[in-house]
Amino acid sequence: MSAFQDFVVLSLVKAAPLIYAALAGVICERAGILNIALEGQLTVGAFAAVAVSFATGNPVVGLLAGVAAGALVGLLLGVAATRFGVDQIVAGTGINLLALGGAAFGLTVVFGQPGASAEVPALGVTGERIIVIGAFVAAVLLHLGLYRTPWGLRTRASGENPRAVHSAGIDPRNVRLVATLLGGALAGLGGVYLSLAELDLYSDGMTAGRGFIALAAVIFGRWTPLGATGAALGFGALAALQFVLQRSGVPSEFMQALPYLAALAALTGIAGRARAPQADGVPYAEV
Amino acid sequence: MIRGLWIGFGLAVVAAAAMLLAGANPLLGFWALFRGALGGERQISETLVQTTSLLFPSLAVAFAFRAGLFNIGAEGQLVIGGLAAGVIGARLDTSGLISIPILLVAGAAGGAAWGSIAGILRARFGGNEVIATLMLNIIAALLANYLVVGPLHSPGAAGAETAELPHSSWLPTLLPDTRLTVALLIALALAFVLRWVFDRTVFGYELRAAGDAPEAARRAGIDLAKTAFVAMALSGAMAGLGGATIVTGVLHRFNVSLSPGYGFIAIAVALVGDLDPLKIIIASFAFGILQSGALTMQALAHVPKDVVSFVEGLAIVALAARRFVAGRKQMTAVAQE
Numbered sequence: 001m002s003a004f005q006d007f008v009v010l011s012l013v014k015a016a017p018l019i020y021a022a023l024a025g026v027i028c029e030r031a032g033i034l035n036i037a038l039e040g041q042l043t044v045g046a047f048a049a050v051a052v053s054f055a056t057g058n059p060v061v062g063l064l065a066g067v068a069a070g071a072l073v074g075l076l077l078g079v080a081a082t083r084f085g086v087d088q089i090v091a092g093t094g095i096n097l098l099a100l101g102g103a104a105f106g107l108t109v110v111f112g113q114p115g116a117s118a119e120v121p122a123l124g125v126t127g128e129r130i131i132v133i134g135a136f137v138a139a140v141l142l143h144l145g146l147y148r149t150p151w152g153l154r155t156r157a158s159g160e161n162p163r164a165v166h167s168a169g170i171d172p173r174n175v176r177l178v179a180t181l182l183g184g185a186l187a188g189l190g191g192v193y194l195s196l197a198e199l200d201l202y203s204d205g206m207t208a209g210r211g212f213i214a215l216a217a218v219i220f221g222r223w224t225p226l227g228a229t230g231a232a233l234g235f236g237a238l239a240a241l242q243f244v245l246q247r248s249g250v251p252s253e254f255m256q257a258l259p260y261l262a263a264l265a266a267l268t269g270i271a272g273r274a275r276a277p278q279a280d281g282v283p284y285a286e287v
Numbered sequence: 288m289i290r291g292l293w294i295g296f297g298l299a300v301v302a303a304a305a306m307l308l309a310g311a312n313p314l315l316g317f318w319a320l321f322r323g324a325l326g327g328e329r330q331i332s333e334t335l336v337q338t339t340s341l342l343f344p345s346l347a348v349a350f351a352f353r354a355g356l357f358n359i360g361a362e363g364q365l366v367i368g369g370l371a372a373g374v375i376g377a378r379l380d381t382s383g384l385i386s387i388p389i390l391l392v393a394g395a396a397g398g399a400a401w402g403s404i405a406g407i408l409r410a411r412f413g414g415n416e417v418i419a420t421l422m423l424n425i426i427a428a429l430l431a432n433y434l435v436v437g438p439l440h441s442p443g444a445a446g447a448e449t450a451e452l453p454h455s456s457w458l459p460t461l462l463p464d465t466r467l468t469v470a471l472l473i474a475l476a477l478a479f480v481l482r483w484v485f486d487r488t489v490f491g492y493e494l495r496a497a498g499d500a501p502e503a504a505r506r507a508g509i510d511l512a513k514t515a516f517v518a519m520a521l522s523g524a525m526a527g528l529g530g531a532t533i534v535t536g537v538l539h540r541f542n543v544s545l546s547p548g549y550g551f552i553a554i555a556v557a558l559v560g561d562l563d564p565l566k567i568i569i570a571s572f573a574f575g576i577l578q579s580g581a582l583t584m585q586a587l588a589h590v591p592k593d594v595v596s597f598v599e600g601l602a603i604v605a606l607a608a609r610r611f612v613a614g615r616k617q618m619t620a621v622a623q624e
Contacts, residue, residue, distance in 0.1 A: 036359070036421060080604050089357045089417050090607040093554050098600025104593035109309045114591065209425050215418060253433035260422040264404070267414030276415070 007240055012132055013198065015236025017042065019135040020190030021214030022221065022228040023142050024074070024183035029223055030146060031179030032159040032172070034281035036092035037077050039211025040099030041184050045070035045191025047103040050202040051110045054120040063123065063192050070188015071181050073099060078180030081283065082173035088281055096211075104204050115204055122200030131193045135229075138186065142225040155179055159277035162284040172284050187211070216263030223277060235259045294605050302598050306590045316588040323583020324576040330583075332465035336537060338575035339467075340546075342474040343529025344553035345571055346481055347398075347522045349562045353485065354518035355498030360405060360420025361526040362550025363427030364398040366543075368527025370431045371397030372534040373541020376452040377441045383455040390456060391473075391531050398527015399520045401427060406519030410512035416519065424550070432543050448542040458536035470532035477525065478564040485564070494518060526550060547578070548596070555603040574599070 021038045028035035035041075048069035053062025077095055080086040104114065111117045123131070146152035154175050157165045162172035190210070195202045213235055220234075221227030235258075242255045303313035324334045344361040351358035358364075372394040379386045404423060408414035432447055441450035458468035484491040496504035497514040505511055529549070534541050556574050560567030577599065581592040 034417065036417065076604070080607070086604060086607040089359065090554065090558065091604050093359060093551060094600045094603025094607070096600070097548070097551055097555075097596055097603065101593045101596025101598075101600055105305065105309070105591045105597055108591035108593070114593075212421055212425060216422065219418065251433050251437060253429040257426050257429045260426050263422045264408065264414075264419060264426075267408050267419055268412045269414075281415075281417075 007237075007244065010240035010243065011233065011237040013128075013236075014239040015233045016132045016135045017190040017193045017198075017210055018214055018217060018232035018235055019139060019229050020193065021187045021211055022217040022232045023135075023138055023225055024185075024187040024190070025214050025218040026221070026223060026225050026228050027142065027146075027155070027179045027186070028074075028176075028183040029218060029280045030159045030277055031155045031176045032162060032277060032279045032282060032284065033078065033081055033176050033180055033183075034088050034092070035074070035077060035180065035183055036089060036215065037073065037095035037099070037211075038183075038187050038214050039207055039209065040092075040096040041070045041073045041187035042191040042194065042207040042211050043099045043103050044073045045188030046195035046206060047106055047191075047202045048188075049192040049196045050117050050120050051106060053122070053196060054110065054117065057121055059121045059123045059127070059196055062120070062196055063127075063189075066192035066196070067185050067188045070191060071185035074180040074182075074184015074187065075177070077184075078177040081180075082176050085283065085285065088283065100204075103202070107202065107204065117202045119200045120196075123197045128193070128197040131189070131197050134189075139225050139229040146225060156277070158284075159279055162279055162282075166284075176284070187214075190214075213259045216259050216266070219263055219266045219276075222275075223280075294602070298598055298602055298605065301601060302594060305594045305597065306588070309590055309594070311588050311590045316584055316590045319587035319590075320580035320584040321576070322580070322587070324580035326583075328462070329465065330579070332462055332467040334572070334575045334579040335471055336466050336575075337578040338571045339471045339474050340529060340533055340537070340549050341553060341556055341574055341578070342478065342568065342571040343532065344526045344550045345556035345560065345567050346474070346477055346564060347525035347529070348550075348553045349557040349560065349564065349567055350481060350494075350525060351518050351522040352557060352562050353498050354494040354514060355501060356409070356515060356518055356522070357417045358402070358405070358420055358519065358522045359417055359554070360402065360423050360550070361522070361553050362546060362548065363420065363424035364401045364523040364526035365530040365533075365546055365550050366424075366427045366431050367401040367530070368394035368398035369530030369534045369541050369545050370427075370434065371527070372531035373449040373452070374434070374439050374441075376456050376534065377444075377449040377540070379456065380453045381455065383457070383459075386453075386456040387458065387535060390452075390535050391528060394531020394534070395524040395528040398530065399524035401527065402519045402521075402523020403516065406516040406523075409519065410516040416515075428543065431541075435541065435543060444540070446542075447544075449540050451540045452535065456535060457539055458532065466537050468532070468536035470536045473532065474529075475568065477528075478568050481564040526553075552578075552599055555599050555606065558603065558606045 045066040049062040049066030052065035053059045080091040081088045108114050158172040158175040165172040217228045217231035220231035238258050306313040306316040344365055347361045372390040375393050376390045405416045405419040408419045409416045435447050444450045461467045493509050533545050556570045560570035577595050581595040584590050585592040
């Protein structure tokens, strides 16, 4: 393969978990939940997949467990935000702390050692390819789902004007709950990819801020599935570029910081007016 | 208060269940935790060191919250403050009467500058301060790593840290042979000053008005954009000052991993303390016990220390009070007009 092909493949590989997490962010934010706990969902997905693959010897069961665990963490945010009136930002921060601590704790309990797990049965190259392709399929499906189905309309409306949704006889809190559940599952799959497809183990901190890069991708992609996917691809290419530029004298920290700097720039609106859903992050309470 | 006790009880039960899961005896676990935190003069002094390191960012978080701003970036502001103090401190060899104030001010200035970035984005462009501070946390860590290893590498330093500060720049200790320094007194003084600012000054009133009822505040002539900027800058200054006290008082150098997440735990501390500076002192002590007892618990009772982060995260979710919801809703409504 040529160097260029290598670069493209590496970009896709680096982009895949970002796409899943970014799509999770899009669903949640379009429904009105600012999900800053994506990092925690990636972490728990990655850990649960490895732990279950270790326990059962079957990586596919591990994959399903990772997705389910991510969904549960998403649901925790959803329930806290829609049922207990807990602020989404505060809850998200707590969930990230809880997830990182929980995974580190679980690592010691399950594998008897801190830092990193043992190697476990993994999904292999085929599995990795399927999950990478799945990311793009998920993006298209979510695009169609959000813009072409009643579910999508309800979801978008809950993020723009939840009161109107309620007037139409649908409780926007339930719509938001479904969004956090789906989002958590997607982010969980992103985590599974990191631990069971790209590698065959879990190590502390392996998500390395991807949940926050995904939030940046959501803003950059203007809260649309295809836009966020494009942004995640760009950030994946940046990550791949780091390997190319390793010996070029460009500080790797600068390359790593670019997605976050891009997000700050997007907040100033220089990339055109990027508007968040009207009720993004705004709790909905019956009055 | 009663509800708080119930939540505390519930969290203790969860912690006990986690210890059982880890194959440890919960009673032994709690005993080791408290022994590690309060079992003697040395342990208590270390707990107070943790209390101090938590108190600065917790006050920072509470200050911004009171003004209706979610400063999730205390961690990054603390790192930048510590970086400023460490980089300057490693190059400054003079009397402590001169160098210590310079380093503390440098830390506060660094934190303020970092907080201001989010403040400007919010005040000038209406950019979401939550996203901004989240991004700035990571940029701070990367920047610190780059500078300390690269251009600002101090001669003789190993790894991602600066050289040791000259002894004259170390904060004076309160007890001999401990790491407990005057930083504790500075943090306590800051808490009392903040309480006074909130309760007794026009500025504090404006901040609270902007946080509690932004629409009313705007109609009353309070400049919300300016308030947001000032609140973020001052909040950053407090967190940065905290970073500087860790560098000058505890580590005596800047290290990229100087904070085990103080800026995030601070959110729990601020909530437990009801955003009241004086109650936050007590909350910081409680969380200081967790931080400082965790290692003893791991060593004596074989409970992985990470159970502490888990319980702290759970505490944040459980304690987030309903009253923020109202303030946040109004604030966002105004921001979107």
